[in-house]
Amino acid sequence: MKFWLTTIIAAGVLTACSPTTEQEAREPEAATGFSEKAAVTADKFMVTAANKHAVDAGYNVLKEGGSAVDAAIAVQAMLGLVEPQSSGPGGGAFILYWDNQENKLYTIDAREKAPMAATESLFLDEEGNAPKWIEAVVGGRSVGTPGVIRGLELAHERWGKADWSSLFKQTIELSKSGFEVSPRLAKLVEMEINPGVKKMPAASRYFFPNGKPLEAGTILRNPEYASSLSLIAEQGADAFYKGELAEKIVRAVQNSPIEPGVLSLEDLSQYQAKLREPVCNAYRQYQVCGMGPPSSGGITTLQTLGVLENFDLSELNPNSERFSHLFTQASRLAYADRNQWIADPDFVGIPVDAMLDKAYLSSRADEITDKDMGKAKPGVQLQPEYEQDIAYELPNTSHISIIDAEGNVVSMTTSIEMGFGSTVMAGGFLLNNQLTDFSLAPGNGKEKFANRVEPGKRPRSSMAPAIVLDESGEQVLHAVGSPGGSRIINYVTQTLIGLLDWELNVQEAINLGHVTNRNDYTSLEKGREISELKAKLEKRGHDVKVIDLNSGLHGVSINPDGTLVGGADPRREGVAKGE
Numbered sequence: 001m002k003f004w005l006t007t008i009i010a011a012g013v014l015t016a017c018s019p020t021t022e023q024e025a026r027e028p029e030a031a032t033g034f035s036e037k038a039a040v041t042a043d044k045f046m047v048t049a050a051n052k053h054a055v056d057a058g059y060n061v062l063k064e065g066g067s068a069v070d071a072a073i074a075v076q077a078m079l080g081l082v083e084p085q086s087s088g089p090g091g092g093a094f095i096l097y098w099d100n101q102e103n104k105l106y107t108i109d110a111r112e113k114a115p116m117a118a119t120e121s122l123f124l125d126e127e128g129n130a131p132k133w134i135e136a137v138v139g140g141r142s143v144g145t146p147g148v149i150r151g152l153e154l155a156h157e158r159w160g161k162a163d164w165s166s167l168f169k170q171t172i173e174l175s176k177s178g179f180e181v182s183p184r185l186a187k188l189v190e191m192e193i194n195p196g197v198k199k200m201p202a203a204s205r206y207f208f209p210n211g212k213p214l215e216a217g218t219i220l221r222n223p224e225y226a227s228s229l230s231l232i233a234e235q236g237a238d239a240f241y242k243g244e245l246a247e248k249i250v251r252a253v254q255n256s257p258i259e260p261g262v263l264s265l266e267d268l269s270q271y272q273a274k275l276r277e278p279v280c281n282a283y284r285q286y287q288v289c290g291m292g293p294p295s296s297g298g299i300t301t302l303q304t305l306g307v308l309e310n311f312d313l314s315e316l317n318p319n320s321e322r323f324s325h326l327f328t329q330a331s332r333l334a335y336a337d338r339n340q341w342i343a344d345p346d347f348v349g350i351p352v353d354a355m356l357d358k359a360y361l362s363s364r365a366d367e368i369t370d371k372d373m374g375k376a377k378p379g380v381q382l383q384p385e386y387e388q389d390i391a392y393e394l395p396n397t398s399h400i401s402i403i404d405a406e407g408n409v410v411s412m413t414t415s416i417e418m419g420f421g422s423t424v425m426a427g428g429f430l431l432n433n434q435l436t437d438f439s440l441a442p443g444n445g446k447e448k449f450a451n452r453v454e455p456g457k458r459p460r461s462s463m464a465p466a467i468v469l470d471e472s473g474e475q476v477l478h479a480v481g482s483p484g485g486s487r488i489i490n491y492v493t494q495t496l497i498g499l500l501d502w503e504l505n506v507q508e509a510i511n512l513g514h515v516t517n518r519n520d521y522t523s524l525e526k527g528r529e530i531s532e533l534k535a536k537l538e539k540r541g542h543d544v545k546v547i548d549l550n551s552g553l554h555g556v557s558i559n560p561d562g563t564l565v566g567g568a569d570p571r572r573e574g575v576a577k578g579e
Helices: 052-063 067-082 133-137 148-159 164-177 183-190 203-206 223-235 244-254 265-270 297-308 321-341 358-365 485-500 504-510 529-539
Strands: 040-042 048-049 092-099 104-110 274-275 277-282 286-290 398-405 409-417 466-467 478-479 515-518 521-525 544-547 554-558 564-568 573-579
Touching: 040 048, 040 321, 040 478, 040 573, 048 052, 048 067, 048 554, 052 067, 052 164, 052 573, 067 092, 067 148, 067 164, 067 223, 067 398, 067 409, 092 148, 092 466, 104 148, 104 183, 133 244, 148 504, 164 223, 223 244, 244 265, 244 297, 274 529, 277 297, 277 554, 286 297, 297 321, 297 358, 297 409, 297 466, 297 478, 321 485, 321 515, 321 529, 398 478, 478 485, 478 504, 485 504, 485 515, 504 554, 504 564, 521 529, 529 544
Parallel strands: 521 544
Antiparallel strands: 040 564, 048 398, 048 573, 092 104, 092 409, 104 274, 277 286, 286 466, 398 409, 466 478, 478 554, 515 521, 554 564, 564 573
């Protein structure tokens, strides 16, 4: 049965969010409005991402015959300029790539790594206490070895068609001539969501020229970023990981005026992106695939779907009370397992097959009643035993979905973590604070936390780029992903349910008002129809908060007739564009 969403907000309306909007301290990338968007259709290729400049860069590459990977490189380069608070060369990424000639899905782990000098006590004070999250975020201590440039290089070596150097040209030119500061970027600077931006000299000069926050419409130039990209374009990824640019990065981290870090030239020179096996599982008549560990996104999405597969969601209205209850309970169960077991697979054992076993997930579904279950416990059937940990993941990230003219698909989530990252700036771009995705304390039990800091380890992530295949596993139907910190999993899973159970188009699925639960409380998206469920869910025992839920979903679909459909999140500035 197909359900169509009604829209109540006029096209083009953007409502600014005031600094006093209710917002969690752990979620500092504030909402900046909701602007209604329509699905975009095309016949040859499609790109959707978080900023029009970035989409145009990817579109131009595709129009000139480039591959989906070529377009992703151009998009990422541009995002580092026009959406610097979310991603860039100083961060990491997870990349899903569907090779349409081979009918095969590949995944690339370009996640940051802890420096070799980092220890499990990296964030502890002299008395062994972990800091407040914002104290851990700002400065050089939180910077992991960036991975995105190596990841894109690996993808390009395998699946690129265009010359590497050509993919940076548009961004280099715009960095020199200047771009108009977007309303969203200006609002986030004005709100001072990351206190480090004003405190760190290089970031302060760039985002607070003459001591005043950037204003929307201001022409902003970044010649230093142009120089960095020129080096990378001419010399390849080695220009980032060795030589002049690497020295700038290490110097900025080690000499940070706030919490100097331990990143070294050796950490950069030895970094390698990794090809890893995707995680896939059947969901009804589909195959849903995602990124495996060290991302928790793929497994936790698949666990949530696997629990919900035991209920007929197609018979429920989208975002009904019954659905919202089932969704939050399935999510509780999946997050309990996530926090127990998922970490860097090169360091810990993870019972992936057991976590995705249909019989196990059915037994977990049996734990769901008509009342909120409260704090869910991890499945006792699974081994090995670790302690439950708490790690902060902040929602400033970006997602890119692309289909090229040959039917190859990229679903890539890319991040510097917190809004404006560590606020350490080098080479014209911000460096990540991904080390705060580790548990800040190592734990005290025999096995400690699976996701504790260790030298050379990759922190757990919730990034959840997804690709949906048909029952045969030979045809891509959808590619989608989102920013949103640890809520990414909920955003992506709910969107997949919209696509697969309720047969919404990709834009309608993205437009759904959000409901989330990370095995803590139930949150309903402020200002959307779903927020009206608060009282009903409270009667079921839910602890409900109505808050801004600021996803940044971007997706593409392939219809049975080959038509492409693109969707961009109305909560951000992204667009879809194709031909």
